[in-house]
Amino acid sequence: MARLGALICLRVAIVVLLPSLLATVSVAHNDTGVHKNYLIIVRKPYEYDQNVYKTVSSWHASLLASVCDTAKEELAADPGAETRLIYSYRNVVNGFCARVTRDEVFEMTKKDWFVKAIPEKTYKLMTTYTPQMIGLTGPAALHGGVWNRSNxxxxxxxxxxxxxxxxxxxxxxxxxxxxxxAKWKGRCDFNSSVCNNKLIGARSFYESARWKWRGIxxxxxxxxxxxxxxxxxxxxAGNFVPGANTMGNGIGTAAGMAPRAHLALYQVCFQDKGCDRDDILxxxxxxVDEGVDVLSISLGDDEAGEFAGDPVALGGYTAIMKGVFVSTSAGNNGPNPSTVSNEAPWLLTVAASTTDRKxxxxxKLGSGVELDGEALYQPPNFPSTQWPLVGDTGGDGTCSDERLLKKEHVxxxxxxxxxxxxxxxxxxxxFLHKAGAAGMVLIGPEFMGSVVQPKPHILPVAQIVYSSGKKLKAYMKSTKxxxxxxxxxxxxFGNPMTPAVAPFSSRGPSKQNQGILKPDITGPGVNIIAGVPGPQGLATPPNPLAAKFDIMSGTSMSAPHLSGIAxxxxxxxxxxxxxxxxxxxxxxxxTMDRRRxxxxxxxxxxxxxxxxGAGFVNPTKAMNPGLVYDLSAADYVPYLCGLGYSDHEVxxxxxxxxxxxxxxxxxxxxKDLNYPSITAFLDREPYAVNVSRAVTNVGRGKAVYxxxxxxxxxxxxxVTPDTLKFKKLNQVKKFTVTIRGANGRMKDDVAEGQLKWVSPDNVVRTPIVVSSKKFFKDNTTSDHARH
Structure with missing residues (x-):
């Protein structure tokens, strides 16, 4: 078991330890200071004697006991001292999570088994129609058929x-x-009336969080x-729900991307508290032990730092090593550059886009001008009356001071x-509803561009974009x-400028591995209809199923789309x-929208x-890509060495x-990791670089690209060679891409393009980013071509 809440570092701990360990117990310091959660990384190949310790948990307990000053433990003053070992990890990292003081961490640094102690950290959460939009439904001969091929x-x-x-x-x-x-080894902590063949797993991980947040x-x-x-x-993976809608809009049959897949929910986040790193681990x-095939992770850290301390990167590597696909959200800090989260190359990092549904x-202004916006709740038979328009003239324009929203004004x-x-x-x-307002026109911020995120307001509302708001305000000034x-x-339906990258979707380049293009791909993430316990806003939904579905936006919504497709x-x-x-x-x-x-x-x-990233996901084509850039877990090891990580970190x-x-x-x-995208830097003479790649034939047995x-x-x-001839399935062919400045040094800071491997049946597209300089200062290696 991963959690080991029962193992404790008490006054009696020394008594139960084997005699051979008594000499290692430290009693030279006072640990009555502040206890905090730390992730303790243990040295490899440091191993435990399985004749002495039956499990890795008991070994970790002994390591912790070696620095616990049990003689001076003040249990009455610090009830948290009763349970010091929180988690003993088996797969994702060689180490454990424990509550220790700074003095105890110092004592650990003297031990030959100790690598590092990483202080506690909190992460944050970053979704009827999209199956049809992205081509999962329909006959295979037309645009679709993915559900047919994958059951x-x-x-x-x-x-x-x-x-x-x-x-x-x-x-x-x-x-x-x-x-x-039969491989499933997990459990569902709900009763049998809600645990079923769809929801086969539901567990909560809170042992680390409970020490920081009271009320758990x-x-x-x-x-x-x-x-x-x-x-x-x-x-x-939601099942089919006919008649699903949100406030009477978007009526249809709701379904997840993989409606016949099983679900296992691992709760690691708590309302208004975030997600604790050690619980995520x-x-x-x-x-990865219980038998999942895909992990969907819509959480992350804006400043996750090195992969060796990031739980999603650590756990994700172990997952892919065991054949588990990991889909993660790119983050919601766009459109600013270098805000992307979940940057490890073994993770799929998903950006968010719009859909063509509004x-x-x-x-309709008194002048006759019409400004299109959106509204999630649309009152039936609402009269097309011309109402007087007023602004929040007494405040800052945001209508945030309810004292100014008086009945006589609105x-x-x-x-x-x-x-x-x-x-x-x-x-x-x-507030406006209580004051008797006929309705509200809500103007979005400039950075949101053409994107509106409507909510189910309690009164008639139209939400409009910033540019339309400027026209509205100009009209209000033009007349009394x-x-x-x-x-x-x-x-x-049918917005031709779909998909478009969402303004909030975090952008690259990656800070942790600037030579790998991140995010990887884009999926639907704006105004996605999916299940909820109950919608926010309107107290009385217009129909029963409207109380079960709502729209949400974020890369949290795009990541599970790709999880289901995977x-x-x-x-x-x-x-x-x-x-x-x-x-x-x-x-x-x-890479093209509905307008081509x-x-x-x-x-x-x-x-x-x-x-x-590489573009907007196309599941139909992904089922038959022709060629793939393949990587085993072991292939990432020399890449990590190239990033400058120490042996202990790797x-x-x-x-x-x-x-x-x-x-x-x-x-x-x-640049030479066998990745489906290419990033190269022409930052030094001779302003030329060679990039190595290999592709595996997964299409027809014989093929020429x-x-x-x-x-x-x-x-x-x-590209050398510029033609790849395959004689059989799963055959691998290598090639080299040589990138130069056309006239010596690049004139542009960044150039973007693509390499296509083209056959009669497939087009295998590889995005290319070339920069005249590094995006960030780093110490990574850079093998340049010599000519």
Missing amino acids: MGEGMIIGVLDDGIAAGHPSFDAAGMGPPP DDPVLPVNETAHGTHTSSTA AAMDDA FVATV AGKLVVCDQGGNLTGLEKGS SPTAALIYQGTV ALIKKAHPKWSPAAIKSAMMTTAD KPITDQDGHKADLFGL NSIIHPSPPVSCKRLPAVDQ AAKVEMPRTVSVT
Whole structure:
């Protein structure tokens, strides 16, 4: 078992230790100081004597006891001292989590088994129609058929790390579900009425969090507290729910990406408290043992730092080593550059985009001008009356001071408010409703561009973008008696500028591995309808199922889309590695929107690769990619050595693999990791670099692919050889990409393009980023071509 709450460092601990260990117990310091949670990394190949210690947990307990000053333990003053060992990890890292003082950490540094102690850290959470939009449904001869080929993910197990789940939700009904596969070793802590063949696992990991946050009681059931976990779980693998809708809009049959896959929920986050690093590690430690096929992780840290201390990177490496695919969210700190989270190359890092569905609400001005916005709650038979328009003239424009929203000012009028201030849009609407306002026009911030995130307000509302808000305010200034009507048009499909990269979606380049393009890929993440315990906003939903679904936005919503798609691909291709599945999705991703023009960002400009990654996921093409860039877990080891990690750090990341010495391995530069994208730096003479790659034939037995390069004129790219001839399935071919400045040194800072391997049946697309200088100062190796 990963958790070992019963093992304690008490006054009696010395008594129960074997005589051979008594000499190692330190009693030279006072540990009555402040106890905090630390992740303790143990040296490899330091091993324990299995004749003395029956489990790794008992060994870790002995190591901890060797620095506990049990003679001076003040249990009355510090009840937390009763349980010092919180988690003993088996898979994700060679070490344990414990509550210790700074003095005890100092004592540990004197031990030959000690590598490092990492202080506690908190992470944060970062979803009817998208299966049809991305081509999962329909006959194989048309745009779709993925569900047919994969049997909707039947038999796959998707593990979701999140904040809990609304057990008993219709999305988790077991209708049509077979039993879980025999390999499943997990458990469900709910009773048998809600644990079924769909929701086969539900556990809560809180042993570390409980010491920091009071109010977490024992035992803890993994109940959804905020809707996040239910939303992400139902997006990945929710069952079919006919008639699903959100406030009467978007009516259809809800379904996750892999509706016949099983779900296992690992609660590691708690409302208003975040997600504790050591609980995340414990959940991943158990998940890889319990038989999951895919891990969906919609959480992360904006400043996660090195991979050796990041739980998602640590657990993710162990997962892919055991054949488990890991899909993670890119973060919600866009559009600023270098904000991407979950940067490890063995993780799939997913950005968020819009869909082509809108809940249209039009603001028709008294001048006749119409400004299209959106509204989630659209009152039936709402009159197209021209209402007086007023602004928040007494405040800062955000309608955040309810004392200024008096009845005599707003009753019977449409009130114009800017988003922001110290109130949410829902709170503003509530105050205006109480004051008798006819409705509200809510203007979005400039950075959101063309993206609107409507909410189910309690009064009639239209949410409009910043540019439309400027037109509205200009009209209000142009006349003494401005008026406007709200016209509700319901759910509208077919926005031709879809998909577009969401403004909030975090952008690259990656800080931890700038030679690897991150994010990897983009999926639907704006205004996604999925299951919730109950919607926010409107107190009385218009129909019963509207109380079970809501829209949410974020890379938290895009990551489970890719998790479910990965389960479908793995079902269809059970022998493919996690890297092969990732490559299949990346090299077949779309770069054009519905207009057949390059995908844009929120401002309508062409999206760059640091926002879009390889492109927008196309599951139909990903099922038959032709070629894949494959990697085993071991292939990442020389890459880690090339990043400059110490042997201890590398061995901590790759645990439980045997320890390695970087001096005995050829360091692999970031550019030469066999990744489905290429990033190169022309930052020194001769301003030329060679990039090595290898592709595996997973399509037809015999195939011929020709190289086609598309790059700006400032960069010269040649491929050697420029033709790849395959004679059989699974044959591997190597090639070299030579990148130069067209006239010596690059004139542009960054150039973007692509390499395509083209055959009669497939186009295998590899994004290329070339920069004239490093994005960040680092100490990584850089092997440049000599000519």
